[in-house]
Amino acid sequence: MSKKIEISHRTIIFTVFLGLFLWFLYQIRTILLVLFISLILMSALNPSVKKLEQLRIPRWLAILMIYLLILAVVVLAIGGIIPPLIDQTSTLINQIPFILEKFKVLGVDEKLIASQISQFTTIPANILKFIFNVFSNVVTILGLIVITFYMLMERGNLDKYLVLLFGEDKEKEVKAIIDQIEYRLGGWVRGELALMSFVGVLSYIGYRIVGLEFALPLAILAFVFEILPNIGPTIAALPAILIGLTVSPVQALVVAGVAFFIQQVENSILVPRVMKKAAGVNPLVSILALAIGFKLAGLGGAILAIPTFIALEVIFSAISSSKRFKEA
Secondary structure, rough: OOOOOOOHHHHHHHHHHHHHHHHHHHHHHHHHHHHHHHHHHHHHHHHHHHHHHHOOOOOOHHHHHHHHHHHHEEEEEEHHHHHHHHHHHHHHHHHHHHHHHHHHOOOOOOHHHHHHHHHHHHHHHHHHHHHHHHHHOHHHHHHHHHHHHHHHHHHHHHHHHHHHHHHHHHHHHHHHHHHHHHHHHHHHHHHHHHHHHHHHHHHHHHHHHHOOHHHHHHHHHHHHHOOOOOOOHHHHHHHHHHHHHHHHHHHHHHHHHHHHHHHOOOOHHHHHHHHHHOOOOOHHHHHHHHHHHHHHHHHHHHHHHHHHHHHHHHHHHHHHHHHHHHHH
C-alpha cells in the first residue's frame, strides 16, 4: 500500500511566492546588473573621494573632480590609442597569409598556427564589441553614472539606511559585511587596473625596443590577458613570440626574454606592493570563476565573475563566522 504524500498549504504558498520572486529577479536582471557594477565602481572610487574630503573639498565636488579626471583619461586614450591600434591590427590581419607562409618554410604546421592566430585576433574584437554594446545603450550608461554618483554621495548615510532595513540589532553586522565587500572589491579593481596598465605599457615599450612589429595590438593583448592570473601573461606572450619567429629564432628568443622579464618584475616587485591591500583571490579559484562566468553569461559574465565571487565569499564567510560564534 503506497503512502499518501501530503503537501501543506504553507509549502504551496512558499513555492508560489519563491517562483514569483525568482521570476521578478529575472525580469529586472538588467537593473540588478547596473546596480552591481555601480557598487563595484563606488568601491573603487570611494577611497579617492575620502582623500579629497580630507582636503576640505565638498563630497559632491570631489566626486565630480574624479568623474572629470576619468573622462579626460578615456578621451585621451581613445584619441591616442584607438587610431594606431586599428591601423596596426588591420595591417597584422592583412599580413597573416605572409606570416603563415614563413611558418610553412620553417616546417611548422600551417593549419595549427592559423587556428591559433585566428583565436587571438578575435579576442580584442570581441572585447571591443562587448564594450560597444554596453556603451551604445545611452540610458544604461547614464544610469550607471548617476547611480554610482548617488551611491558615493549617500555612502556616509549607510548606517541610517541599515537601521531602517535591518533594525539596530543587525545594523553593525550588516555594515561590517558591506565595509568588507567595499574594501575587497575596491582593492581588487584598483590592483588589477594597476597591474594591467603596468604590463600593457611595459610590453609596448619592450616590444618597441626590440623592434617587434605590431607592438601596440600585442601590448593591448597583454593588458587584456593580465586579468587571468598566472596563465594570462603566458598566453598573451605567445602571439608576440610567434611573430618574432617569423623574423628569426633569435628575435623570438629576445621577445620571450622581454615577456619573461616583465613577468618577473610584476611577480617580485609590483604584485606584493600593489595587491597587498587588495582582495586576495586564489589563482585557481579566479580561473574557475572566469570559466563559469563566461559559460553562464559570455564575456560580460567573465568580467563580473571575480567581483561576484569576492562579494559572495565575504557574505558566506560572515554568515559562517556568525553561526560559529552563536554555537560557541
